[in-house]
Amino acid sequence: MTPFTEQQIRASLVNATRSERQRMILPDLAQLRWDRLDYLGWRDRKQPLxxxxxxxxxxxxxxxxxxxxxxxxxxxxxxxxxxxxxxxSDTSLYVARRGGAPGRKGSTIGTLICTDFRCSRNVRRRPTLAESGADDDGARAVVVERRIEGLRERTRRFLQEVRSTA
Incomplete structure (x- = not known):
């Protein structure tokens, strides 16, 4: 994932008000391993919900x-x-207000996500023999790449659905 600045992140929120963007507490962006992230997810430490x-x-x-x-x-x-x-073992139902007029009218969409947003780590774990079908690094690498692409696609699809005002 491309490293983003605080300003880019605040401006990127498609379902946020100006005050929500200003109140947002970001993680320490300098400490992130951007090359190992497929999306950036976090809970706000000052606003627990x-x-x-x-x-x-x-x-x-x-x-x-x-x-x-x-x-x-x-x-x-x-x-x-x-x-x-x-x-x-630890997933939670997260709900997002839709962007635009539907969101202002209360329309939301939800999905189950790893509670601590560890998805990027999960898709990079070493595949079991049953998952890879062969006991070699090449077969395992294919499984990991397929997982990474699947995570990226499902994440983009959900964010696109939130952004959609249709």
Whole structure:
């Protein structure tokens, strides 16, 4: 993923008001391993029910504000973005207000996502023999690449759906 600046991230939010953009607390961008991220997701440490997801579409950042669940609402389920079958112990339902007029009228969309946004790490884990079908590095690399592309596509599709005003 291309490293983005604080200004780019704030401007990228398609379902945020000006005040929501200003209140947003970003993670330490200098500490991120951008080359190992397929999207940037985090929970706001000062607003416990606010979370954010930013991805790249056509070379530009596109981001959304998500309503984070309360800590008691975590569940064992598969994340809709990374679809990791080995680690499904901590997912949460995140809800995003749609962009534009539908969002101002209260229209939302939700999905199950890894509670701590660890999807990029999950898709890069070493595939099991059952997943790769062969005990060689080439076959495993193909599985990891397929997972990465799937994560990127599902993330973009969700953010596009939030951005859509139709």
């Amino acid at each position: 606010a979370a954010y997801a930013i991805t790249e579409m056509d070379g530009e950042p596109v981001g959304i504000i998500l309503r984070a669940p309360e800590t008691s609402s975590r569940r064992a389920a598969m994340c809709a973005w990374c679809e990791d079958v080995a680690d499904n």
